[in-house]
Amino acid sequence: MGFKETKTIDQVLNEVIRYIRHVPRVVEVPISEALGKYLAEDVVARFDVPGFNRSAVDGYAVRSIDTFGASSTNPITLRVIGFLAVGDDPNKYVLNPGEAVEISTGAPLPVNADAVVMYEDTRRSGDFVEVLRPVPPMGNVSRKGEDVKANEVMFRRGMKLLPWDLGVLASMGVQRVRVFLPKIALISTGNELVEVNDVPSSGPPPGKVINSSRFVIEGLVRSLGCELDYLGIVGDDEDKIANIIGNAIRNYDAVITTGGVSVGKVDYTVRAVMKLNPEYLSHGLSIRPGRPNSIAVVNGKPVFMLSGFPVAAATGFDVLVRPILLHMMGGDDDPKPIIKGILTRRVSTPVNTRSFVRVRVYLGKDGRVYVEPLALTGSGILSTLVRGNGILIVPENREGFDEGDEVEVVLIRPLFREEGS
């Protein structure tokens, strides 16, 4: 097996997307459960929002024509027939020529009113108000439909729903929406793995390793608004692995495995997937860490075969799993926080490989931002993602960066401050 000639991320993504025909599960949920989910439908407005013309200021609702020619030296006097507060029915008052209604910001305009004069431009005396300045039609009025117009397509399929989107949906009278809720199966493979709950407080038995990737992948899947079922640990046995993946691909929208994808002797997972007659299989990827990360398509659904090493698996998730799941939901990736800083040490990376270097980004005592590489290799060293706060991506066409170079880093946590600064 092996993978002497690994493909680039872009090559694999372009290829694999042509084979994925499966549309993931869609559920209808109340809008308050839709946060962070991707819309599975367009949403059209049924009515105007707001549903009425309302005052944008505190003052007097008037017929604008009644105020023409008003000035401080030549004020126009109107009779005040009442007061409209926020929430009042606009039909409470009907303006006849020469009349005004006192009005609060947000309150509906009374019948026949088409403008509002601000308090500042009036002088009140008893039941009358003097208007000191004319107001044009629709002056100081928030118009019916200025937020959302009836029949407008406000939301498109594939949009990720953020907090204010839920507010707009509510204001449109939408109580429930259809969103994607892909069900993903996770299978951990490896004879060395034990579950954290089975480990005594002194640590795992000799030679064994706690299955930590499981929690990393679960967190990453949930962050994408998808659901994850963890199907447990399978030993390094080709037939058993083939069996559990084969079942999972029937019941889930996608399958993720960890382990069994390195070169040579321990290629159990890739060989297992070969038995399932995949429409597509790409073994290995030109990234570091994460060269063993592989992907297949079985029955139009993706099978992501990630490395058994947690950092390599997390990198594989970022470059393979996230873009493909987003593609299946018609969504775009969130913008990433990027920061520029000065590299404190030379970083050497293999050519024709996209390298993901874990770094510590800190604000120096001199007020400049510095980027300290934490580890180039050691894809098992998950703690660098806890000690560090950024990822420096070295593109395929570079062999690294020099000390003192200004580099761009994706920040995964807040900036550190240099001690004593």
Add this chain to the structure above:
Amino acid sequence: MGFKETKTIDQVLNEVIRYIRHVPRVVEVPISEALGKYLAEDVVARFDVPGFNRSAVDGYAVRSIDTFGASSTNPITLRVIGFLAVGDDPNKYVLNPGEAVEISTGAPLPVNADAVVMYEDTRRSGDFVEVLRPVPPMGNVSRKGEDVKANEVMFRRGMKLLPWDLGVLASMGVQRVRVFLPKIALISTGNELVEVNDVPSSGPPPGKVINSSRFVIEGLVRSLGCELDYLGIVGDDEDKIANIIGNAIRNYDAVITTGGVSVGKVDYTVRAVMKLNPEYLSHGLSIRPGRPNSIAVVNGKPVFMLSGFPVAAATGFDVLVRPILLHMMGGDDDPKPIIKGILTRRVSTPVNTRSFVRVRVYLGKDGRVYVEPLALTGSGILSTLVRGNGILIVPENREGFDEGDEVEVVLIRPLFREEGS
């Protein structure tokens, strides 16, 4: 009442923090439920991770001293006494002088071995292997404890738990952690409000408005890893509002209200909170939109009085609620995605006011990034947060930006592309 002299955000934050003495609720949860939560305790490693020296390559585990002086012209021959795979017990084999064990990447070193010779530096023949190059002590070995060392404080109180953190916790044998889970009460005030579920498909009755802020605030609170109980709509009645806030402050870690904070006649919420004998109250804020946003401290707990207008409320959440809840949990805010772009139209903002201008950021046909202001006023116009994808923040000491200026924008959604580009 009113607020002729509103305070800046920094003033209010500095003041209010001195009055908040309450520590929010802490719960112990399984690590898979801790994603996105803030740690309420330091977490110390009980054992080394990994718990054993393991091979970093495929090859032969050896006693390094046996390989000294080896070269391709003068190879040293060792007897291969077995094979160690990932997950095997290291006690399976004990190396005597002159012996080697074939070994996979990730497998534990056998007893007495202190280095691994890569396949590339060996020549196998039957039960023997010729070593063609010497290997130093610990050569090609991932050391015990290189990920996490026993007794090390790996996580600090206040850290937000990301997917890989859950993996590191698991690898440390940690099954459950104590995290902050503040319980926040939300009270909507306003005679104009109706619940989305009570509105017919033709829209709300004349003069009424669907309570959309409720969903915006709920989404924002949940995004911070906190829990929200929505206590419903209260009309514009000072006593009723005082009563419900008074009860909520006893049972929750913080209270958020919307509405009843504008100037003059409709200050119900601020007046209601005054009745609760707050230790601190600040009415109004030098921001736009969101000038009415106010805050009080009652019994050491914050009462956030947000605007009744959804965009103003969301802005108030960003500048007041989020920093104060983070302060209570000892956490830092997430890094924000910032992008630079060219302003397509002049933006004028009031001086001594921090303005939050909703913008549309797009990649032009010429490959440059452009920033188009959507709305300066209209704090009721929530849809600009759906149509737009960024917020341009104009600081207190500026009165805006000119067309053509390069400005920095916080991206809340992916970049748009100019039509036809």
